[in-house]
Amino acid sequence: MQLLDGKQLSLTLQNEIGLEVKEAIALGRKRPHLAAVLVGNNPASETYVNSKIKACENIGFRSTLLQFTDQVSQQELVVAVQQLNDNEDIDGILVQLPLPSHIDEEKVTEAISPAKDVDGFHPVNIGRMVKGLASFLPATPYGIIMLLERYKIATEGKHCVVIGRSNIVGTPVSILLSRNTYPGNCTVTLTHSKTKHLKDICLQADIIIAAIGKPDFVKAEWIREGAVVIDVGINRVVDASKKSGYRLKGDVDFENVSPKCSFITPVPGGVGPLTIAALMKNTMTASKSRYS
Ligand code: NDP
Numbered sequence: 001m002q003l004l005d006g007k008q009l010s011l012t013l014q015n016e017i018g019l020e021v022k023e024a025i026a027l028g029r030k031r032p033h034l035a036a037v038l039v040g041n042n043p044a045s046e047t048y049v050n051s052k053i054k055a056c057e058n059i060g061f062r063s064t065l066l067q068f069t070d071q072v073s074q075q076e077l078v079v080a081v082q083q084l085n086d087n088e089d090i091d092g093i094l095v096q097l098p099l100p101s102h103i104d105e106e107k108v109t110e111a112i113s114p115a116k117d118v119d120g121f122h123p124v125n126i127g128r129m130v131k132g133l134a135s136f137l138p139a140t141p142y143g144i145i146m147l148l149e150r151y152k153i154a155t156e157g158k159h160c161v162v163i164g165r166s167n168i169v170g171t172p173v174s175i176l177l178s179r180n181t182y183p184g185n186c187t188v189t190l191t192h193s194k195t196k197h198l199k200d201i202c203l204q205a206d207i208i209i210a211a212i213g214k215p216d217f218v219k220a221e222w223i224r225e226g227a228v229v230i231d232v233g234i235n236r237v238v239d240a241s242k243k244s245g246y247r248l249k250g251d252v253d254f255e256n257v258s259p260k261c262s263f264i265t266p267v268p269g270g271v272g273p274l275t276i277a278a279l280m281k282n283t284m285t286a287s288k289s290r291y292s
Helices: 006-025 044-057 074-086 105-112 123-130 137-148 170-179 199-201 253-262 271-291
Strands: 033-039 062-068 092-095 158-162 187-191 206-208 225-232 235-238 245-251 261-264
Touching: 006 044, 006 137, 006 271, 033 044, 033 074, 033 271, 044 062, 044 271, 062 074, 074 092, 074 105, 092 271, 123 170, 137 170, 137 271, 158 170, 158 199, 170 187, 170 206, 187 235, 225 253, 253 261
Parallel strands: 033 062, 033 092, 158 187, 158 206, 206 225, 225 261
Antiparallel strands: 235 245
């Protein structure tokens, strides 16, 4: 079993982007600039946004954080996004999800200019991705693609079972792995809460991508010997021994599943850091597109 070290790969990718920034500045170009919009004080969202801002600093990007209370109206948020669209210096915009329930996330996502949609959630980018056209790929699926690519995991002709069909992870990653390219050319089965015989389906998988949101959901007896397992889940479970009172667990029962795998991602330190690297890649791409 080999660990797929997302933390290390994320650092490598961020170093590569940092070099691109230095080259761009040496050519007299503008420093890439990411704007993050954070609503309310959901601790997980705050942590994610802080990690993204910190990554910007490490790479040499400018960053701007716009914070709103959870009383903000949908219209105020849409106006704030439109101002970021109009701001010439800003290359990429991310609105940290989830938003409070009185706000329609779709309306806010659709307010972002597709050219600055570095999270890849805008319908224009999703549509272009489905057609195989150049687009900003959603950050987590893009991170998974880079992980498979950099570790040279064979995907052609493999059966990939994706568990979870969310718009931000399961559905886009299933589309990307079905594409006629590398990493891709998989035969993909997209499963969800209404799927019957999930264990039997998983037992046929060469690659399993778990994005469910339930700790230890995927069990060892679901795994074929030598399978590749990508665990997207980030679940907080109570742990009195930790200062925070919790620790992070994936959707896969790592302890029992990992001995059966050829490759597996840990949680934390797997897909999570790659999501940040993918966001940075998209922001760099957005910035470079000014000069092409
Ligand atoms: P969602 O809650 O949006 O989707 C969960 C999916 O799991 C749904 O499609 C749901 O099916 C499916 N599901 C739920 N129960 C079952 C079941 N019993 N059997 C099969 N499928 C089931 O979650 P997200 O995709 O947003 O996130 C999934 C996990 O990944 C979470 O832990 C989240 O924190 C993590 N995450 C991690 C990221 C990272 O950077 N590493 C980024 C984004 C998310 P149905 O559609 O039928 O309801």
